[in-house]
Amino acid sequence: MALLPPCPDTALMRELSETRRGFHRIPELSWTEYLTTARLCTELEALGFAVAWGQALYGTQQPPNPPDVETDRIAYARAEQVLGVGNRYLPSMQGNRTGLVATLEGSLAATEPGPVFGFRFDIDALPVTESQDAEHQPAAEGFASEHAGIMHACGHDGHLTIGLGLARRLAASRARWAGKVHFFFQPAEEVAGGGLLFAGLPQMAEVERFLTLHLGIVDRYRIIFDATWIAARIYDVVFHGRASHAGNAPQDGRNALLAACQAVQGLYALPRHSAGMSRVNVGRFVSDNAHNVIADEVRFRYEVRGADNEICDFMAAAAEQVLEGAARMNGVTWERQVFAEFSSYPNSRALAEEVAVTALEIGLPEALLQDSFLVSASEDAGFLIQKVREQGGEATHLILGSPVGGGHHCGTFDFDEQMLGWGVLLFERLVLNSTQT
Structure with a gap:
């Protein structure tokens, strides 16, 4: 098995590891990601992003398959207890309006042309009890789930961490790039409701270049730049x-x-x-x-x-x-x-091939790159890819492959955190290559 080189930016890795472990401790089920959403909103607004959440984001749309009333009540009360009753983000999320869209324009956007990028990161967890075995790194190092019977057992804590890491870097380099980025922190992938709902958001109608990713999946180190999923x-x-x-x-x-x-x-x-x-x-x-x-x-x-x-x-x-x-x-x-x-929809070959070239640019070894792969599972990002492609844009789904412990949706699931750094650097370079002057 080809090995993954360490991410060259050690400061970035320390930051991402801390972020990921913080979110791993507070997993939330589909349509109840209140605490996760509020914490994302807080940081993204502080970075200068325009953030849409709750009622203002959903408009007339309703979650298609919300959880039972008691599950929702417990999740909302837990978020209120952590954040305080007066938290400005929570009230508008009531009724399972979780997730958010964060938007940032490069400072050169007014004078330089640039594409509109869309990045999607799912944020929900699973009804899985996390292992407390000493061999399981989250348990051994003290960042296992604090919510009984709920666990990030599919890598979504890593996905949203890559999203935050990318947001931090693009905000810091804002003066050097044109164009616009939309970050879709999407709820309810595990029950296939969030992708269909987010595909109908007005921000999606603007997207010209769309990328999303999944950690793990193939249980070995691999960068797959044209991954499709079964319907x-x-x-x-x-x-x-x-x-x-x-x-x-x-x-x-x-x-x-x-x-x-x-x-x-x-x-x-x-x-x-x-x-x-x-x-x-x-x-x-x-x-x-x-x-x-x-x-x-x-x-x-x-x-x-x-x-x-x-x-x-x-x-x-x-x-x-x-x-x-x-x-x-x-x-x-x-x-x-x-x-x-779950919809299945083909990726844009041109964008997938650009991802492969960019992966080599940032130092990922060619031996780790893989072209196409059909995943024998399903992912509701297919609705978002279909939306972008039907409106004339480009879209592709990546897999950042890594050994995953006992496997996805399992209490011993884990992944190599080095993939977080490589994911941020890859997405950042794609934006800068397309928009930087």
Whole structure:
């Protein structure tokens, strides 16, 4: 395995490590990133960015898949306790309006032409309990999660750290560059709601060059400059039957549990698609019925995925036939609603190739560079990439590969912090190469 050289800017690395560890301690679930958002707003405004957050940012848009009321209440109360009831950022975020957009113009923008850059950094964590093993660096060095049952187990603490590090450097060099930068600190990537909502923001309509990234993924050191992700559709299903006594009158019942079980079996039996990768999974199944009652209601959540949107649509349509068939066989009804969607969209080759050249410029070894890669997971940045490309801009997704401990979404997840410094330097050079005079 090719090794990653240390980031040459040791002062930058000390700063980024401290920032990352601070945010790693305070993970927040999707749509409840109140404390994270407020702290980002505070620093970005101090750096001179124009910051939009809360109601002013969302306008008439509503979070499409917010958490339950109690989860939200606990998260907001925790943020209030840390920041104080009078914090200026929190009130406008109520109702799960988390995340922000920070904008800065170079001082030469009035006299020199320059592109509008967009950078997206996701900020949410996962309902994962962090390992306390001595081999797990956050636990060993005292920066493990302080929020029980919640953890940055997918690197988003690193993503937002790269965003802050880049913001600090561009603010410091503002007098030397033209153009404009929008920083999208996006909530709710893990439940695929934030990307679709942020794609509709007016700031996205201005973006001409768009970049986003993910740490880890390939479990080895690698800089992938044209990464795409498979599409996904996630659904919540309810089967409605008729209850009756299982011993005394089984003939009067309509068994929703049996129908749901047959549906699940049918979903896993779906044929895959020869044109590319396809997936199906049932991740949640609830039948809250007594043992002696014919079940009248069953709920479950399933997902289908495909290497592109067309394959994913094929899988979704086939799954719908399975659900309808299972319901008809058992004389029950069913309903389905979308919980979340992930879009797959191709990157801009010209921008991806520019990233590769820039990586060499800043000192990353050619042996670590990789061209294209299809990730067998999903990422809602696809909606943002699609938005920029459809309006005539360029966009690409990077992977800053690193060993990741026990793997993504695992209690022992971690990454090599040296990637933080390289990520900042890479994005900074891309901006300066395009706008500096």
